[in-house]
Amino acid sequence: MKKLFPYLSILAIGVFFFGLVWSDPFGTKTSGSTETDAIQPTVPYTNAVVKYADSLNGLNDTTALKTRGYKLRRGATHGPIGTTYWFQGNSGVFAAFEGPATGYVGANFNATTGANNIDLWLILPNLNVAAGDTISFYERSPAASGFPDSIRVHYASNGDTNASTGSWVELGKFKTTTTGSWTERRFVAPTAGANGRFAINYRVVNGGPSGANSDFIGIDLIRVLGPAAPPATCNFVANQWTTRPVVPNAAYFGNSAWIGDTLYFQAPTSAGAPTTTIYRYTYNGSWSTGVPMPGVLIGGSMVSAGGRLYYVGGSTTAINGTAVTTVYSYNPGTGAWSTMAPMPTALAGHQAVNWGDSVIIVVGGPYTGSGTNLAHHYYRIGSNTWGTTSSSLPSGQGRRTFAMAINGNKIVISGGFNTAFLKSTFVGTIGSNASTITWAAAPDIPTTESGLSRPGGASFGNWFFLVGGERGTTTGYSDITYVFNTTSNTWSGQISGLPFPRSNIMGHITAKCINDTLSLFCPAGYGIVGGIGTGAATDLFHITRAGVFTSTGNNTTSTPDKFELSQNYPNPFNPSTVINFSLPSSSLVTLKVYDITGREVKTLVNELRGAGRYDVTFDASNFATGVYFYTLETENFTQTKKMLLVK
Secondary structure, eight states: OOOOOOHHHHHHHHHHHHHHTOOOTTTTOOTTOOOOOOOOOOOSOSSEEEEEEEOOOSOOSHHHHHHTTOEEEEOTTOOSBTBEEEEEOOTTTOOOSSSSTTOSEEEEOOOSSSOEEEEEEEEOOOEEEOTTOEEEEEEEOOTTOSOOOEEEEEEETTOOOSSSOTTOEEEEEEEOOOSSSOEEEEEEOSSOEEEEEEEEEEEEEEESTTSSSOOOEEEEEEEEEEEOOOOEEEBOOOSEEEEEOOOSSOOOSOEEEEETTEEEEEOOOTTOOOBOOEEEEETTSOEEEOOOOSSOBBSOEEEEETTEEEEEOOBSSOTTSOBBOOEEEEETTTTEEEEOOOOSSOBSSOEEEEETTTEEEEEOOOSSTTOOOOOEEEEETTTTEEEEOSOOOOTTOOOBSOEEEEETTEEEEEOOBSSSBOOOEEEEEEOTTSSOEEEEEEOOOSOSSSOEESOEEEEETTEEEEEOOEESSSSSBOOOEEEEETTTTEEEEEEOOOSSOOBOOTBTOEEEEETTEEEEEEEOOBOTTSSOOTTOOEEEEEOOOSSOEEESSSOOOOOOSSOEEOOOBSSSBSSEEEEEEEESSOEEEEEEEEOTTSOEEEEEEEEEEOSEEEEEEEEOTTSOSEEEEEEEEOSSOEEEEEEEEOO
């Protein structure tokens, strides 16, 4: 790829530029250099909140990057015109870290003659940066490149868009990775900035086709991370199941998920037949019929993410019938379902979880056969793309009809069936980009049965709850709730007394903190005598444990202590995004959206609202790509934030 000067020419030119142009320990290295990376600051937390993310998928040429809010600059040491700017990734050199093969940005020296300097700046959009926030991105050069180039990372708290000015603070530098794999880099912002900007600066001295040390480089998956919010606490009362209004029709093999204060329940019929039926339940309220799904399905998995419902896979005939790859998404703001990108594999009897409102992870299935599939897949919500992890379930642990839930970056799977009933439990740790899951064995379910199939699972904080299931040894169904602590890796107790012992509730069970009380919900299920319990109810379970339940998620409904407007998520978005705001007291509230010219384009809220936290969905299907602003206004509070629509 590169033509080389003789060794003496390389040395002479390198020394020249070292002394006269740029004193950079990485800028004068030659092939075979043994210099090491500069030390990167240690990220001061492990559980991070994603404040900004860009997968860099799509048309990432100069125009598209600018549309996303990036600034593309040449620095003071940049050589003559003839060097290529930032551009769409080239899959012929190497594929992207995630998403489509070309879904990254690259840079390279593309002059035809001479030796010049490269000094290219990729400046991120304006962000509200707190001291201690971290920029994270992945980088690499071609495998075994003899000319690894260097990258510097900068930060400006004042929104600087110029290259090489005095307002930029260098956070660190490193040589690009030439091992043939992508490497994550993280650097910490030292100060806060309401209009803070990070910059990725690609630098080479004496590089180019006739120089000594430049090569193709790639950048992918840029994120800005903040420390996780202080854990919310949830209190408890005595152990008891209490009956809530019954589901309109008895159902099993269904799925439940919460959006705000509304529980959505996909409810196959009492004969276990596929359905489009969706029921809605409001706590301390009643059931109502929701918008039907577009397709007739059973045995899929439903999760909520980013203020939407996602129904993944299932079967069109029966739980043991023909599985499908179909994925639906429901937007409560518009009341409409959409068909999303299909799964790589047709599955039923699997489970799915939401990781960070950005990724849906699918484990297990199919229902037919022995159910020994070991692969798991992931769906990136922002890009509407699927992938298959490079890791898999441990050998022999493929399963269907099992309990699964997520606690932070840990997935717990327990029970289920493959060639036999299972009581084994595994905890999987999700990798930084969700493309890997590392599994570790945990203690078996503390049951005398050979195993439990078709139980339900839910989690809150570091607690995992396994409810009911079909017994592997004794005929009938379980009425026990087992409690697993992911911190101590132990089963710490069990609670009997589920009003109706039940099975076929894999996706039924949900956990929610309501009025500072942790509650488990179990709508319907398969009854004690081999059919549907005639009193199939939505049961509410309050559990008592030593200590308090904690969660890093936004699970508490306690009254906020201040007015607050949060950054929308996802951002950038297409076509919809969720805006969260908090009210410490009853207020007349307006929430409006404005375009870049200041013209009001949408009123999302204009009414009196009580104290609490609210999620509002903004659907921009009919809006053009660009920057928009949203403003929350009450009698005593006004705040505006920026969001980016990318189509």
